[in-house]
Amino acid sequence: MRINSNDRNIDYNYDGSNVSVNSSATAFMGGAVGYKVFDNDKCILIPKGILGIDITDTGITESAYSSGYYDPDGYYYDGGYTDRMVTINNVHLGLGLASLFRMKNQKYIGFELGYHYAPYDASSKVLIPIQANYGSLELFFRF
Secondary structure, eight states: OOOOOOOOOOEETTTTTEEEEOEEEOOOOOEEOOOOOOEEEEEEEEEEEEEEEOOOOEEEEEEEEEEOOEEETSSSEEEEEEEEOOOOOOOEEEEEEEEEEEEEEEEEEEEEEEEEOGGGGSSSBSSSSOOOEEEEEEEEEEE
């Protein structure tokens, strides 16, 4: 989960109209695969590949109608209107290098330097260019 603070508004094509939206959060669903390339008693190096989907909130909700249905056990559920969020979904690719340093008793402190590519404006509904390349630095502990 990434909190989007101090970001600029996005011009978004919603239902044929240009709407200016400001995203409050982006969720990442995916994962990373790494392989340990160096390991001595004090340091471990792990390059990683990252693949996933970014789901960015636009702040727009819409009402969608669903008709009634029977579930597999034969129970009937009434239909009706439900509110759903409108999101910007795009691929998220990245490369990272994690370094773990031994503290004591098989406990490590680690840093990961990452490059991320997330083309938000690949969607035809996003009307302005958005920076697709960014970096990250993470601090983590392994117990």
